[in-house]
Amino acid sequence: MRLTAMTATMALVAGAAFAADVAPGDLQFDEYGAIEESLTGMAGDAENGAKIMASKSKGNCIACHEVTALQDAPFHGEVGPMLDGVGGYRSAAELRGIVANAKMTFEGSVMPAFYKTKGFIRPGDGYTGKAPAGDELPPILTAQEIEDVVAFLLTLQDG
Template sequence: MKRHVVLATAVIFAAGAAFAETAPTEVTFEEGAVAQSLTGVPGNPEEGAKVAATRPLGNCVACHEISALSADFQGNVGPSLNGAADRWEEAQLRGIVIDAKHTFEGTVMPGMYKTGPFIRPGDAYTGKAAPADLPPILTAQQVEDVVAFLMTLKE
């Protein structure tokens, strides 16, 4: 019995190691797209919708119109995300969410899974430079969830 428990634990550990999370500095872009999942775990569209609509998380609706979400305010700074799945492939959407500057030069959209380089990031509203490396806005799984949600947005 002990041998089976040890073997099962080793198999579970090895399977988990095969799907190690990709660090922000290790993301590989190809023409703005990121083909490989950051987590190896499928995104959850319902969780992605929450991230897109929640101010302390992704807050996509601050800049984008997303008719599938009921938010008090929807922005018009960025393009409408209605029909996003018809305009972009999954890898392209992942690349845009991770760091849109690889696709749209000069965009004001922040890199959601990026730790640098930044142009003088501030420390909240203190007027001082950030004291250390900044964490990404979203986790790797939240990126996958947002991409899964965006893939549901068809015309």
């Protein structure tokens, strides 16, 4: 009985933490594409954010952006702007909005929407044979991973 009560308590705590996450379809962008409120209500982990930015299976931000602080990661791109100092001229809200869906700030951006689940334009099954079924896809990053990337970007200050 004690184990059942403990398991139920842990499920409630985990459920409450999960319930705090803002779903991709519920994002509230301001007129400039910023998202004021945290997606999780929890602080981001800058160290994990750096890992996500360099990870080919997650954000892979350095495929398009150069980041001096991530020099150990190979093959920095030049498609997007260099991110050195971005934490000095962009707020957490602006960075959160850009990472979640850059097209809300920069209409013609080729940057992927990392926290979006529908509204994609993709080739059909006849073209690739691998197109996903259904209307929704999982987001590339979780709400907490977005917060982690934002926390890392805020550490990138000039000087």
